[in-house]
Amino acid sequence: MKSTVAQVPLYQAKAEFFRMLAHPVRIRVLELLCEGPKPVRDLLAEIEIEASSLSQQLGVLRRYGIVTAIREGSTVVYELAGPDVSELMRAARRILTELLVGQRELLAELQAADSS
Amino acid sequence: MKSTVAQVPLYQAKAEFFRMLAHPVRIRVLELLCEGPKPVRDLLAEIEIEASSLSQQLGVLRRYGIVTAIREGSTVVYELAGPDVSELMRAARRILTELLVGQRELLAELQAADSS
DNA sequence: TGTTGTGTTGAAGAAGTCTTCAACGAGGGA
DNA sequence: TCCCTCGTTGAAGACTTCTTCAACACAACA
Numbered sequence: 001m002k003s004t005v006a007q008v009p010l011y012q013a014k015a016e017f018f019r020m021l022a023h024p025v026r027i028r029v030l031e032l033l034c035e036g037p038k039p040v041r042d043l044l045a046e047i048e049i050e051a052s053s054l055s056q057q058l059g060v061l062r063r064y065g066i067v068t069a070i071r072e073g074s075t076v077v078y079e080l081a082g083p084d085v086s087e088l089m090r091a092a093r094r095i096l097t098e099l100l101v102g103q104r105e106l107l108a109e110l111q112a113a114d115s116s
Numbered sequence: 117m118k119s120t121v122a123q124v125p126l127y128q129a130k131a132e133f134f135r136m137l138a139h140p141v142r143i144r145v146l147e148l149l150c151e152g153p154k155p156v157r158d159l160l161a162e163i164e165i166e167a168s169s170l171s172q173q174l175g176v177l178r179r180y181g182i183v184t185a186i187r188e189g190s191t192v193v194y195e196l197a198g199p200d201v202s203e204l205m206r207a208a209r210r211i212l213t214e215l216l217v218g219q220r221e222l223l224a225e226l227q228a229a230d231s232s
Numbered sequence: 233t234g235t236t237g238t239g240t241t242g243a244a245g246a247a248g249t250c251t252t253c254a255a256c257g258a259g260g261g262a
Numbered sequence: 263t264c265c266c267t268c269g270t271t272g273a274a275g276a277c278t279t280c281t282t283c284a285a286c287a288c289a290a291c292a
Binding site for chain 1: 147
Binding site: 135139166168169172173187189190191 | 258
């Protein structure tokens with residue numbers, strides 16, 4: 001496994017970080033975990049996906065170190081690795097929303113221009 | 117071309133957004149453009165890469181709509197599409213730095229545990 | 233012990249992204 | 263016009279990542 005803490009240019013670490021986030025299921029998992037630790041069963045109930053698919057994506061997050069898993073009896077509970085993560089998800093949500101709104105406005109302008 | 121403004125679940129829009137960011141060259145371009153508009157020539161001078169490779173990545177950013185290109189005489193000048201972007205890059209830098217520092221501390225703990 | 237419920241893993245093929253190369257277009261002189 | 267510079271494009275092969283399936287590990291319980 002390639003370490004995520006290797007001495008690597010910062011811009012490459014950033015690219016890897018964003019790539020780790022770049023999957024719909026992983027995004028949803030992180031946002032759900034912002035509410036607090038959750039057993040796999042609950043994640044599975046909220047995200048419509050096969051258990052093994054979810055597990056694959058949880059594996060990516062675990063390997064990156066952004067979440068941790070703890071076995072509790074017969075179930076496994078996932079948790080965000082640190083408080084930064086939830087701040088990150090909030091920032092991402094805000095920024096993307098602004099960007100999407102901006103794009104929508106731009107699109108509206110273009111369509112208005114089309115019809116004239 | 118698949119529109120980036122389509123009616124798509126938000127978590128998928130987010131995933132696409134992060135995928136758009138998930139490349140070292142694209143990160144560097146965006147950070148350079150935070151300083152202001154720049155001709156391709158300048159980007160090329162700062163990022164060691166072939167012209168056609170840079171152009172491919174600029175194409176990705178342009179298609180997504182996060183940067184705009186304007187021809188000025190014989191050169192082409194790139195610019196961030198909006199002020200949000202530069203805020204985004206600052207947020208990403210801050211958050212990732214915190215995450216990396218956290219990982220480094222964790223690693224240090226693990227290594228200390230190893231040697232005991 | 234056998235059986236069931238919960239999650240994880242490995243592997244194979246599909247699908248997507250990166251890199252690189254040659255070819256191209258647009259602008260600005262000689 | 264010819265030529266040169268600047269930047270872009272399209273396409274092919276290398277390389278990653280995704281999805282899916284069957285097999286597995288572990289705990290709980292009869």
